[in-house]
Amino acid sequence: MDNKQLLRVKDLKLYFRTRAGEVQAVDGVDFELNYNRAVVILGESGCGKTSLAKAILRLLPRNISQYSGSILLENRDVMTLNEEDFRRSVRWVQMSLVPQAAMNALNPVIRVGEQVAEPAIIHLGVSKQEAMEMAAKMFQHVGVPVDFLTRYPFELSGGMRQRVAIAMALVTSPNLIVLDEPTSALDVLTQANIFNVLKRLKKELGLSFILITHDIATSSELADEVAVMYAGQIIETADAEPFFTNPLHPYSQKLMASVPRLHEQKELDFIVGQPPSLINPPKGCRFAARCPFRFEKCAEEPPVFQKDGREVKCWLYA
Amino acid sequence: MSQVNLAPTFSTQQDARPVLLSVQELRVWFELRRFGFGHAGYVHAVDGVSFDLAEGETIAIVGESGCGKSSLMKAILGLNKPTAGRILFEGQDINQFDAAKKRWYHSRVGYVQQDPFGALPPFMPVRRILEEPLIISGVKDKDERMERIRKGMEEVKLSPVEDFMEKYPHMLSGGQQQRVVIARAMIMEPKLLVADEPVSMLDASVRVEILKLLRALQERHNLSVIYITHDLSTVSYFSERIFVMYAGQLIEKAPVRGLIDRPAHPYTQALLTGTSEPDARNALTYKEIPPGEPPSLVKPPSGCRFHPRCTRIIKGECDVNEPLEFTIEDRHSVSCWLYKG
Numbered sequence: 001m002d003n004k005q006l007l008r009v010k011d012l013k014l015y016f017r018t019r020a021g022e023v024q025a026v027d028g029v030d031f032e033l034n035y036n037r038a039v040v041i042l043g044e045s046g047c048g049k050t051s052l053a054k055a056i057l058r059l060l061p062r063n064i065s066q067y068s069g070s071i072l073l074e075n076r077d078v079m080t081l082n083e084e085d086f087r088r089s090v091r092w093v094q095m096s097l098v099p100q101a102a103m104n105a106l107n108p109v110i111r112v113g114e115q116v117a118e119p120a121i122i123h124l125g126v127s128k129q130e131a132m133e134m135a136a137k138m139f140q141h142v143g144v145p146v147d148f149l150t151r152y153p154f155e156l157s158g159g160m161r162q163r164v165a166i167a168m169a170l171v172t173s174p175n176l177i178v179l180d181e182p183t184s185a186l187d188v189l190t191q192a193n194i195f196n197v198l199k200r201l202k203k204e205l206g207l208s209f210i211l212i213t214h215d216i217a218t219s220s221e222l223a224d225e226v227a228v229m230y231a232g233q234i235i236e237t238a239d240a241e242p243f244f245t246n247p248l249h250p251y252s253q254k255l256m257a258s259v260p261r262l263h264e265q266k267e268l269d270f271i272v273g274q275p276p277s278l279i280n281p282p283k284g285c286r287f288a289a290r291c292p293f294r295f296e297k298c299a300e301e302p303p304v305f306q307k308d309g310r311e312v313k314c315w316l317y318a
Numbered sequence: 319m320s321q322v323n324l325a326p327t328f329s330t331q332q333d334a335r336p337v338l339l340s341v342q343e344l345r346v347w348f349e350l351r352r353f354g355f356g357h358a359g360y361v362h363a364v365d366g367v368s369f370d371l372a373e374g375e376t377i378a379i380v381g382e383s384g385c386g387k388s389s390l391m392k393a394i395l396g397l398n399k400p401t402a403g404r405i406l407f408e409g410q411d412i413n414q415f416d417a418a419k420k421r422w423y424h425s426r427v428g429y430v431q432q433d434p435f436g437a438l439p440p441f442m443p444v445r446r447i448l449e450e451p452l453i454i455s456g457v458k459d460k461d462e463r464m465e466r467i468r469k470g471m472e473e474v475k476l477s478p479v480e481d482f483m484e485k486y487p488h489m490l491s492g493g494q495q496q497r498v499v500i501a502r503a504m505i506m507e508p509k510l511l512v513a514d515e516p517v518s519m520l521d522a523s524v525r526v527e528i529l530k531l532l533r534a535l536q537e538r539h540n541l542s543v544i545y546i547t548h549d550l551s552t553v554s555y556f557s558e559r560i561f562v563m564y565a566g567q568l569i570e571k572a573p574v575r576g577l578i579d580r581p582a583h584p585y586t587q588a589l590l591t592g593t594s595e596p597d598a599r600n601a602l603t604y605k606e607i608p609p610g611e612p613p614s615l616v617k618p619p620s621g622c623r624f625h626p627r628c629t630r631i632i633k634g635e636c637d638v639n640e641p642l643e644f645t646i647e648d649r650h651s652v653s654c655w656l657y658k659g
Contacts, residue, residue, distance in 0.1 A: 187382040192592035240598035270526040
């Protein structure tokens with residue numbers, strides 16, 4: 001096994017039971033991530049990308065009907081651990097999560113410094129004194145003035161609160177941070193600032209990131225690799241450079257063509273129709289109904305094809 | 319306000335279209351109260367904004383949250399009373415209207431909200447949502463109302479109409495909900511459409527569909543549109559001119575290409591730097607972003623409101639005197655001392 005490999009997800013499935021039927025939110029996802037790399041999971045709302053984050057961190061609701069596959073984290077299959085071992089040795093120790101809208105989820109009546117220190121006290125068992133020192137160090141890393149430690153969330157701007165949420169994920173020094181839409185509610189300049197912070201963290205602390213987002217343009221600020229998700233499946237994985245210049249899967253191409261550009265005037269494109277329901281996803285390729293290149297083969301489910309070191313789940317590349 | 323901006327009003331008269339809406343030296347201040355009654359200053363949400371909007375013209379107002387763009391929009395919709403200044407619609411001051419005239423004004427101006435699900439009443443089917451404005455403005459004939467609803471729905475491509483008539487908002491996708499919002503805004507056949515971040519809650523692929531729909535409606539009805547957004551990248555697909563707003567003031571006004579290719583104000587330049595385009599090289603470099611955050615509008619900075627964050631500050635000028643509006647090229651003006659001449 002390659003010792004540069006941090007994470008390897010294989011055939012991960014997460015299904016939910018609902019009154020309307022079984023929702024196949026994550027349906028056989030494979031991807032890998034090496035140390036000090038960032039992978040972007042790109043997808044539109046309802047494609048299962050947040051469920052994927054939750055499946056990786058095993059933050060599951062009660063109505064799951066299937067949760068299977070393997071997650072190799074630093075050469076250990078964490079899927080085989082029981083709940084208590086997972087909590088003690090994986091979640092927040094080896095990898096942590098910055099959930100969606102984390103900046104609005106801070107406890108309003110506790111000082112932000114204490115909130116950032118809390119994971120260290122619980123997961124590393126350090127004293128409160130030490131944890132506060134660690135929190136102060138993390139504040140410096142994410143660019144929040146240290147005297148903000150004693151402030152309450154309402155005294156901070158949105159960008160500062162988002163940095164605090166990132167500091168909270170960092171305080172136990174995990175190797176992997178999962179970011180779920182870290183900047184989608186923020187202003188342009190604040191967004192750019194947060195991405196500067198993330199880039200610096202990646203360089204200075206050697207962190208790896210899984211960035212989950214629907215925003216293609218800003219995702220390129222951090223991406224080394226891109227995985228495109230559609231209807232619960234990953235349909236294309238590639239390095240950032242070839243992906244952003246020449247995506248392979250028709251869905252990726254259409255998605256890229258819908259991104260408005262500042263400096264070139266090109267006609268924008270959109271995708272007709274809607275993504276399929278995840279309750280009874282169509283047989284065969286799940287994008288087929290909206291795909292301009294559809295042909296007979298597409299009625300069968302496409303396997304993952306290799307093309308120039310990239311992976312794409314589409315019969316066009318057979 | 320110790321100083322009054324004496325800059326000449328920016329003129330749009332070159333294209334010879336008649337002016338539909340004229341905003342003149344508009345100020346919207348909100349009083350802050352201490353313990354419910356003592357005066358504690360004002361929030362200067364809109365502070366000296368002037369522009370003319372021609373018939374059939376589309377403009378975009380770009381700014382970050384808290385810059386006052388929503389307060390400006392609400393003043394134009396007649397929902398905020400101006401503290402000073404005037405808003406003229408077809409030459410008439412909208413704040414002098416009596417009740418009947420106000421109803422007429424509200425039928426001339428359509429409003430597209432940001433969050434379509436929040437903007438639609440959850441207990442009304444689409445038909446009822448679209449019927450409401452017609453009932454309020456006194457369209458008595460039921461058949462006529464149904465006819466107009468049908469036409470309105472077809473125009474926003476909610477077809478076949480019968481499939482959507484009796485649906486409730488939660489049964490529709492985000493894009494379809496936004497179409498209902500647009501249909502409702504258009505049902506009275508307004509002359510002016512105010513769209514507040516109409517696509518920011520939508521997915522990338524749907525976003526383009528809605529922008530194209532808005533553009534088609536604009537062209538077909540020769541609508542004037544005020545498009546309010548924080549996202550510069552969508553602006554060039556939709557508007558003729560861009561106004562950049564910062565801390566309650568319009569700091570740069572220019573045609574779209576002029577602003578994007580030759581931004582003049584340091585803040586506009588920063589906004590353009592901050593806007594990402596999909597490019598793998600982005601991950602290799604840091605962005606140069608001005609430090610700090612937009613100022614409090616309770617006590618805005620003296621002089622230029624951007625000066626505490628500006629890297630090109632002229633000491634003794636920018637921090638003391640409020641910048642005048644300088645015209646730097648055809649229809650392109652900027653409020654910044656760097657362009658004094």
